[in-house]
Amino acid sequence: MRSAGLVSLRGLGSVLASILIFLVVWEAVVQLTGLKPFLLPGPLRVAQALAANITSIGWHALVTSTEILVGLVCGLGIGVITAIQLAMSPAARVHVRPILVFLQAVPFFALAPILTFWMGYGMAPKIVMAMLIIYFPVTSAFFDGLMRTPPGYLDLARTMGASRWTVLWRVRIPAAVPALASGLKLGAVFTPIGAVIGEWVGGSGEGLGYLMLLANGRAKIDLMFACVVILAVITVLLYWIADWLGERMTRRFS
């Protein structure tokens, strides 16, 4: 236990060290080449912009995070329901699955304008974008899990006289939880992209995507970089949460 903690602490240390080296090199490049700040601001300028606009960035970050989280939860829920539906109904497998496979090939970013057209400038189209991104990995991973229940479990349940739905609830779903967790881990980190693209297209005056566009348009590149940093932080946090949750789910059910 102690050694594991030490290793991860050392890991954190080396991560911080490499970030520091990156920042130093970045600042040095900017200083030595004399690049204009409106082309590439150094990290110090970005930090200043972040500090100066912290309330505004915080507010927009909150909006974006809300879109991501709501999209994540909805996409997860609908994905789980779809997977169960597919697993329980051979007719659904025949008719719905090819459509899903086709839809998976659709570049959803191209749909952002039409989503805005349909749903207006509010949060809804951004949530749907985030949702679409998590929906497919979750659906296909969970569906695979549900179809790959160890046959011995099903044999045992049959000799015990379990009904189809009890087998689903008490055997197939718990056995598929690790697969669901891997779908979640896979998809969660991409949801911020969906939300931000939604914000770029459907300028609602809110969200980090909107703020980035605004800063870019006014040549406030340091502010734009500050938004990118915050977005990266949100993504990393999301990755950690999804990883932690996925790990817990996997350990509980396998």
Next chain:
Amino acid sequence: MPPSLRLEGSASYRGRAVFRPLSLEIGSAQWTCLLGPSGVGKTTILRLIAGLEDECEFDGRIDASDGQPLPGRVAYMAQTDLLFPWLDVLGNTLLGARLRRERSDTSRAEALIERVGLADHIAKRPHQLSGGMRQRAALARTLMEDRPVILLDEPFSALDARTRVEMQDLAAELLADRTVLLVTHDPAEAARLGHRIHLMLADGLREVAPPPIAPIRAYDDPTVFACQSELMALLRAPDAHAGAVR
């Protein structure tokens, strides 16, 4: 008294014979061993009796001596323990009741877990148990079902030699009053446990006389050794491994 069973018929898979016409008797409150090499159709017979076989075409009949249908009266134990990793030993023992949405008789389950020697491990999950302990838990789950007919598909074959002997002793003791069909490829196991021993080879089924003492027999008894050698010789006969006959 649990029923005796009789299986008569043949099975095929996509027009290919899995086993040719045969007749198998499984005595009431006895251990019937079905011994044979892999791929000869032993497990198919067990799965047919368990009502689990969907792939094969079975042409024949399976009857219980009391004329009652078999579904709901068999318990099944496989080579792998089939413990659910998200349930602890108690939860796995109570699985049948959970799956039928019945009230769980926890105190009976606890008593059975104690009888198989897992009282100290009742709240542990399968990954915290050794292979032998896991098979004990599977035995507790099988006993919990309290069915007159017990179907065992090589349940001891993955255990180490010492644990296997222990599990055979325990199973023989706890399942003494049931009608048991044991599918195995281990002559020593059949010689120790069988009231009757049926040898299943590619050319059909034949009965081999068990050692003249009552099971469960000591693994080092000379008559067990003799029976074991005889079974081994029959298994090694040139045509024994021909696989399913067309």
